[in-house]
Amino acid sequence: MNLQEAIRILKEHGYKYTGRRVDMLEFLAEEDRYLTAREILEEMREIYPGISVDTVYRNLALYTELGILEETELGGEKHYRFICDAGHHHHFICLNCGKTLEIHVCPMEEVKKELHGLTIQDHKFEIYGYCHDCTV
Amino acid sequence: MNLQEAIRILKEHGYKYTGRRVDMLEFLAEEDRYLTAREILEEMREIYPGISVDTVYRNLALYTELGILEETELGGEKHYRFICDAGHHHHFICLNCGKTLEIHVCPMEEVKKELHGLTIQDHKFEIYGYCHDCTV
DNA sequence: TTGATAAATCAGAATGGTTCCGATTTGCAA
DNA sequence: TTGCAAATCGGAACCATTCTGATTTATCAA
Known part of the structure; x- marks a missing residue:
């Protein structure tokens, strides 16, 4: 985008x-x-x-x-x-400045096996911390 | 608990x-x-x-x-x-009734390799949908 | 280029979840 | 039993967000 x-x-x-x-x-x-x-x-x-x-x-x-x-x-x-262009991915988010880094790991395939029969609508996988600029 | x-x-x-x-x-x-x-x-x-x-x-x-x-x-x-007793895990959460199911998949080990050098504080992995009782 | 029209914007009030405050009550240790 | 800090109360305040009704503006057809 x-x-x-x-x-x-x-x-x-x-x-x-x-x-x-x-x-x-x-x-x-x-x-x-x-x-x-x-x-x-x-x-x-x-x-x-x-x-x-x-x-x-x-x-x-x-x-x-x-x-x-x-x-x-x-x-x-x-x-x-x-919004990011890259295909499906998740984010590391800096709690100080809001900067993000893309994470290209998504465990949903595995998870769906555990949850068969349920109506899955969405999921959220976010990692929170401090980026290089914001780590003291 | x-x-x-x-x-x-x-x-x-x-x-x-x-x-x-x-x-x-x-x-x-x-x-x-x-x-x-x-x-x-x-x-x-x-x-x-x-x-x-x-x-x-x-x-x-x-x-x-x-x-x-x-x-x-x-x-x-x-x-x-x-809070749940079982060790580290995540949740499927029903958007209608709030009921949860434990998910015993956590991709953080893999993710940490992608994010070395950053200060990781926390993470959130949640799956949203409708449980058996709330799916029509 | 103009005029009509629906969309966009505005100002300010309202909402809804949550927190703060000062006064009162209560659990508990001495 | 008493003193005191902690808990609770009632109500105001807060803050992000949404709504409302009036006004302005982008767009498009004439």
Whole structure:
């Protein structure tokens, strides 16, 4: 996923092209790590001082629905990041800065054998810690 | 973990023994699945109609800190359940009723090889779906 | 280029889960 | 039995998020 593709998806679905939307996407693409809605709002306020909280939350929800962003909950707060291109994988997430590293291990095949007969909807495998920059 | 052990831990740490505390633990032990703070509060209100919200939340936090309960976040709400005895394992969690099934697969050994040099703090591996009772 | 229209945004109120606070009650050790 | 710290209470406060109704704007057809 990159900025151009995100904008294409937006247009493809008939959503309008606004400065706020593009700048939000741009910021998320640049940062390339998990950010809270608040952090994104604060950044947006630099460009659009009067931007409404609602606008940021609404667009974050929209992007997530369109598969442009992925969402996870850390410490009771939703965090968002640009979705990765690489096939199915999981993340190491830095608890300090939100930076992620891809993990290409997924035990779901094995697990499904243990759980046959159940309706599996989803799974979450995340590793939490501190990245090289954030380890003292 | 069982009710007796939980009470022992509470006393060992010098915490007081109150009806509210014991009945909360009793309910959690009986249910043996993930419950929201609200669900626990509602049950407690049956026995102690005037119980304060604060009492339930404070005790849930205490129990979690003491290793009596485990906590996970589902759909933006904290859920609690009696901690399991079996060694390190993960859970299949029913999105409808909170019932859990133990998963004895953990890919962390493999993952650590991919992540050498990083400070790993924790990890979460959960499978979400519907249990036999909740699948239509 | 203009006008119509639905979508996007805004400001602010509302919500919902959770935590904090100061006052009161209670378990427990002396 | 008493003193005191801990527990509880009631209610306000908090914080992230969502909703609402009014206003603005992107888009597209004429």
